[in-house]
Amino acid sequence: MLLSSLGEKKMKYWRKPLDADKVKVPHGTVRIVKDRCKGCGFCVEYCPRNVLEISDEFNVKGYHPPYVKNEEDCVNCGLCELICPEFAIYSILEEELEEKDEQ
Amino acid sequence: MNEKHPMDYLLREDRIPHIWCPGCGIGSSVSCFIMALEESGLDLKKVAVVSGIGCTGRVAGYVKLDSFHTTHGRAIPFATGLALANPDLKVIVYSGDGDLIAIGGNHFIHAARRNVNMTVICINNFLYAMTGGQVGPTTPLFAKASTSPYGNFEQPFNLVHLAAASGAVYVARWTALHLRRLTKAMVEAFKKKGFSFIEVISPCPTSYARRNRLGDGLAQMKFYHDNSIIRHGADPKDTDIGFQTKIVVGKFIDKERPDHYTFMTQELEKVTGGKK
Numbered sequence: 001m002l003l004s005s006l007g008e009k010k011m012k013y014w015r016k017p018l019d020a021d022k023v024k025v026p027h028g029t030v031r032i033v034k035d036r037c038k039g040c041g042f043c044v045e046y047c048p049r050n051v052l053e054i055s056d057e058f059n060v061k062g063y064h065p066p067y068v069k070n071e072e073d074c075v076n077c078g079l080c081e082l083i084c085p086e087f088a089i090y091s092i093l094e095e096e097l098e099e100k101d102e103q
Numbered sequence: 104m105n106e107k108h109p110m111d112y113l114l115r116e117d118r119i120p121h122i123w124c125p126g127c128g129i130g131s132s133v134s135c136f137i138m139a140l141e142e143s144g145l146d147l148k149k150v151a152v153v154s155g156i157g158c159t160g161r162v163a164g165y166v167k168l169d170s171f172h173t174t175h176g177r178a179i180p181f182a183t184g185l186a187l188a189n190p191d192l193k194v195i196v197y198s199g200d201g202d203l204i205a206i207g208g209n210h211f212i213h214a215a216r217r218n219v220n221m222t223v224i225c226i227n228n229f230l231y232a233m234t235g236g237q238v239g240p241t242t243p244l245f246a247k248a249s250t251s252p253y254g255n256f257e258q259p260f261n262l263v264h265l266a267a268a269s270g271a272v273y274v275a276r277w278t279a280l281h282l283r284r285l286t287k288a289m290v291e292a293f294k295k296k297g298f299s300f301i302e303v304i305s306p307c308p309t310s311y312a313r314r315n316r317l318g319d320g321l322a323q324m325k326f327y328h329d330n331s332i333i334r335h336g337a338d339p340k341d342t343d344i345g346f347q348t349k350i351v352v353g354k355f356i357d358k359e360r361p362d363h364y365t366f367m368t369q370e371l372e373k374v375t376g377g378k379k
């Protein structure tokens with residue numbers, strides 16, 4: 001209920017399905033401004049595609065920033081950008097990949 | 104730190120990183136705020152942000168807009184002056200529950216009563232976070248604060264009920280986790296003429312959660328996820344927040360009523376026939 005509403009913003013980039021069993025899914029590239037991160041874990045927890053993971057690396061402030069674990073799964077929903085309290089992460093629309101609708 | 108972020112254009116970058124603790128929800132609400140400003144299509148030259156004092160009060164100092172960091176409790180009277188002198192300005196008050204509802208409580212109810220043209224965004228973290236977590240008029244019954252170590256035994260205000268009863272034309276409550284809905288509420292509130300109010304329930308791991316053993320910011324976000332009930336149009340009197348009880352969120356009020364400035368000038372003109 002809640003999660004489905006979290007990442008609607010970039011839905012305007014979504015195209016209508018071309019036919020019944022295929023949809024166009026946008027693909028994003030994640031950018032992390034590592035030294036701004038305070039390691040809260042919000043982005044990691046709420047990314048709907050499980051793209052992110054906390055790294056072992058330390059940033060300048062001594063926090064562990066996230067890293068991109070599954071870049072190919074990012075759908076450019078923009079949730080990480082919105083939930084990050086530090087303005088430290090965002091995604092860019094990369095390309096649209098055709099994907100089987102799993103539903 | 105030369106790497107850029109898409110929201111930087113509305114941030115005073117020289118002040119980032121901000122002072123907010125890891126896992127604090129204020130920053131997430133500001134992301135929503137920046138997104139809402141963008142989506143609303145408002146002329147950013149005609150937007151002013153006014154804050155009082157507190158952790159939330161820092162917002163005015165981080166956004167690259169005409170912004171005013173006023174004294175404790177006085178964001179609304181300052182904003183009232185701005186709104187009356189500049190009827191075309193979109194005035195947005197962004198402050199904490201203590202600032203707006205304790206020391207600033209009278210200003211809050213009277214600005215809503217008069218329907219002064221402004222949007223008030225209140226980050227409710229249930230206490231005075233900045234000064235060490237003292238109990239305040241929003242602290243839930245039985246919650247611990249630094250000045251209520253055995254628990255709070257005073258009935259808190261329900262802010263959406265207070266705003267609605269005082270006459271606000273738009274009243275909503277979301278948590279810092281309801282990112283899209285909060286953003287949408289902000290856009291709606293910005294478009295409203297008159298007094299609009301959004302309460303944002305927000306994690307404060309350092310002052311509120313620590314004392315009440317609620318874990319970190321993420322644990323509080325998870326609590327919101329599991330315990331928020333969306334009930335648009337609910338009667339605000341039925342939306343009290345208890346200590347770790349369910350949180351009713353949604354848009355509760357969206358109505359029309361002439362705003363203070365418009366009504367005053369219009370009625371005055373009737374009486375004076377336009378003579379000054």
Ligand SMILES: Cc1ncc(C[n+]2csc(CCOP(=O)(O)OP(=O)(O)O)c2C)c(N)n1
Binds near residue numbers: 157160175202203232
């Ligand atoms: C006149 C005056 N009284 C008291 C204070 C001390 N003071 C600073 S911030 C604050 C409370 C802030 O609480 P809130 O508005 O909820 O903001 P938060 O820090 O929780 O975001 C108080 C009492 C002050 N700065 N000025």
Ligand code: SF4
Binds near residue numbers: 077078
């Ligand atoms: S934009 Fe962010 S939250 Fe959305 S899928 Fe990509 S990494 Fe996850």
Ligand code: SF4
Binds near residue numbers: 085
């Ligand atoms: S949400 Fe932001 S601050 Fe928190 S872990 Fe992710 S990048 Fe870091």
Ligand code: SF4
Binds near residue numbers: 128232
């Ligand atoms: S004390 Fe609480 S409200 Fe203030 S910055 Fe820290 S977590 Fe946020």
Ligand SMILES: [Mg+2]
Binds near residue numbers: 199201226230232
């Ligand atoms: Mg507070």
